[in-house]
Amino acid sequence: MELFCPICGKLLEKVDRAFVCEARHSFDIARQGYVNLLPVQQKHSKNPGDTREQVLARRSFLEAGFYSPICDALIDAAKSLGLTGPILDVGCGEGYYCSRLAEALNAELIGLDISKEAVRCAAAKYKDAQWLCATASHIPLADGSVNLLTSLFALTLPEEFSRILADDGYYFQVLAAEDHLLGLKSIIYPELKHRQKDTVPELAGFALEKTIPIRFTFTVEGEQIHNLFSMTPHVFRISKEGAERLKNTHTLTDTASCVLNVYRKAAK
Ligand SMILES: C[S@@+](CC[C@H](N)C(=O)[O-])C[C@H]1O[C@@H](n2cnc3c(N)ncnc32)[C@H](O)[C@@H]1O
Numbered sequence: 001m002e003l004f005c006p007i008c009g010k011l012l013e014k015v016d017r018a019f020v021c022e023a024r025h026s027f028d029i030a031r032q033g034y035v036n037l038l039p040v041q042q043k044h045s046k047n048p049g050d051t052r053e054q055v056l057a058r059r060s061f062l063e064a065g066f067y068s069p070i071c072d073a074l075i076d077a078a079k080s081l082g083l084t085g086p087i088l089d090v091g092c093g094e095g096y097y098c099s100r101l102a103e104a105l106n107a108e109l110i111g112l113d114i115s116k117e118a119v120r121c122a123a124a125k126y127k128d129a130q131w132l133c134a135t136a137s138h139i140p141l142a143d144g145s146v147n148l149l150t151s152l153f154a155l156t157l158p159e160e161f162s163r164i165l166a167d168d169g170y171y172f173q174v175l176a177a178e179d180h181l182l183g184l185k186s187i188i189y190p191e192l193k194h195r196q197k198d199t200v201p202e203l204a205g206f207a208l209e210k211t212i213p214i215r216f217t218f219t220v221e222g223e224q225i226h227n228l229f230s231m232t233p234h235v236f237r238i239s240k241e242g243a244e245r246l247k248n249t250h251t252l253t254d255t256a257s258c259v260l261n262v263y264r265k266a267a268k
C-alpha cells in the first residue's frame with residue numbers, strides 16, 4: 001500500500017529503515033515495524049490517544065475472548081458481502097479485531113491509531129500488517145485505495161473515510177448501544193441516567209445497508225473487571241466512591257450490547 005507524507009502530501013518511498021518523500025521529510029520505521037506518520041502539527045497533546053495502561057488492559061481483556069462475538073459478527077458480515085481487502089482499521093487499538101478480520105478474509109491490512117503505544121503493541125504481535133501511528137483526520141493513504149474501512153468503538157470522519165474508500169467500498173462501524181455494560185455502570189454510578197444515543201447515525205457520502213445488533217452476556221472476575229473498565233469512557237468520569245465500589249467487586253456478569261452498522265460509499 002502506498003503511503004503519503006503527512007507534511008507535504010507527496011508519495012513516500014521506503015529507503016532502508018525509513019519512509020522518505022521527495023521533499024526529504026523522513027519517518028523512521030520503528031523496531032517493532034510500525035511507522036510514525038504523526039507530525040507535531042497534527043498532535044493535540046504530547047501523547048495523544050490511549051495510554052500504555054489502557055492498551056495493555058484492552059489486550060488482556062480481548063485476548064481472553066470475552067468479546068469474540070463482536071469479531072465473529074464482523075467476519076460474518078464481511079464474508080456475506082464477499083468483501084476483500086485492502087482493509088483499513090481506524091482507531092485500531094492493539095489490533096485484536098482487525099488482525100482476525102484480515103486473516104479470515106485473507107486480506108491486506110493497514111491499522112491506524114493516533115496512540116503510539118497502541119500501534120507499537122499491535123505491530124509487536126501481528127506481523128502481517130502495516131501499522132501506522134497517524135490521525136484519522138489526515139489518513140496518509142491515496143484516494144480510493146481501500147475496499148473496507150472499519151472503526152470499532154472509535155471515531156467516524158465521513159469526509160475523510162469516503163475519500164480513501166474505493167467507489168464500491170464499505171464502511172463498518174461498531175458503536176456501543178444504550179444498554180451496553182449496564183452492570184458495570186450500576187456499580188460505578190449511584191443512579192443510571194437515561195441518555196438518548198444515536199446508534200445509527202446518518203453519514204454524508206454513505207448509504208446505510210444494514211444494522212446488525214450484537215448482544216451477549218459474559219462473566220468477568222478479578223483483574224479482568226478492571227481491564228474491562230479501562231476500555232470504557234467511564235475511566236474519565238468515575239468518582240472516588242465509584243472506584244471504591246468497583247475495587248470491591250470480585251465477579252461481574254454483564255451484557256455487551258452494540259451495533260454493527262454496514263455503510264456503502266454512496267455514488268457521487
Ligand atoms: C475505544 S478505543 C478502540 C480501539 C479498538 N478499535 C478496539 O475496539 O479494540 C479508541 C481508539 O481510537 C484511538 N483514537 C482516538 N483519536 C484518534 C484519532 N484522531 N485518530 C486515530 N485514532 C484515534 C485511540 O487511541 C484508541 O486506540
Ligand SMILES: [Zn+2]
Nearest residue numbers: 005008021025
Ligand atoms: Zn513530505
